[in-house]
Amino acid sequence: MGTRIYPTTRNANTIERIVGVPAGTFDSLTNIILENGKELAKAEADGVDYSAIDDLKYKQWESLHEREEGIIDNFLTFGWGKFTSEAYEVIKANIPAGEDEDWLWNGGTKDVGLIDSIMEAQGVDLQKLGVTAEDIEGLSWG
Numbered sequence: 001m002g003t004r005i006y007p008t009t010r011n012a013n014t015i016e017r018i019v020g021v022p023a024g025t026f027d028s029l030t031n032i033i034l035e036n037g038k039e040l041a042k043a044e045a046d047g048v049d050y051s052a053i054d055d056l057k058y059k060q061w062e063s064l065h066e067r068e069e070g071i072i073d074n075f076l077t078f079g080w081g082k083f084t085s086e087a088y089e090v091i092k093a094n095i096p097a098g099e100d101e102d103w104l105w106n107g108g109t110k111d112v113g114l115i116d117s118i119m120e121a122q123g124v125d126l127q128k129l130g131v132t133a134e135d136i137e138g139l140s141w142g
Contacts, residue, residue, distance in 0.1 A: 002082030003105050005122060008138035017130045019075045021068045029069040036060045083141070086121035090114075091141070108140035115139050 009015065012026035039060070043053050064070045083091070088104070094114055095103055109115060115133040119126055126132060 003088075003141050004079045004082055005087065005118065005139055005141045006076075006079035007136035008108065008110070008140050009136050011135075011137070014131055014135050014137075015072060015075070018136070019071050020129075021071055025068050026072055029064075029072050032064060032069055036064075080119075080122055080124050084122055087118050090117050090121045106142040108138055110138040 007014070007018065013023065016023055016026055040053060040056060043056055048056075064073055091104055091107070094109075094111075094117075095101070096109075099107065109118075112133040115136065115138065116126070118139060119133070126136070
């Protein structure tokens with residue numbers, strides 16, 4: 001386990017650009033998740049046993065991750081990965097007034113300069129991804 005970094009934006013277009021999938025993929029993911037939820041609810045209502053429901057969840061997950069929607073799902077789950085030691089040092093050096101060390105492990109920022117520094121330390125080139133620090137609207141980690 002480790003502390004992972006995520007953008008705070010929920011703008012579909014921005015997330016699609018970050019992960020490099022076609023426009024509309026985020027909305028498609030949302031629809032798939034909703035449909036999968038309905039399928040699971042129906043199975044539960046029909047009295048399907050837990051192991052069969054668990055198998056159904058796995059098949060849904062497996063099917064999703066064979067598609068571009070799975071790329072977004074993975075990014076929403078894992079973000080830009082665990083802190084690098086360099087990103088940790090940047091964050092540690094910028095603990096805001098009024099925050100304690102817990103902020104290192106469960107915090108966030110909307111400061112554009114700090115976002116740029118953290119992303120550089122994390123090895124993420126926002127410009128290559130086609131987004132700016134302003135586009136991602138902030139970072140959170142935890």
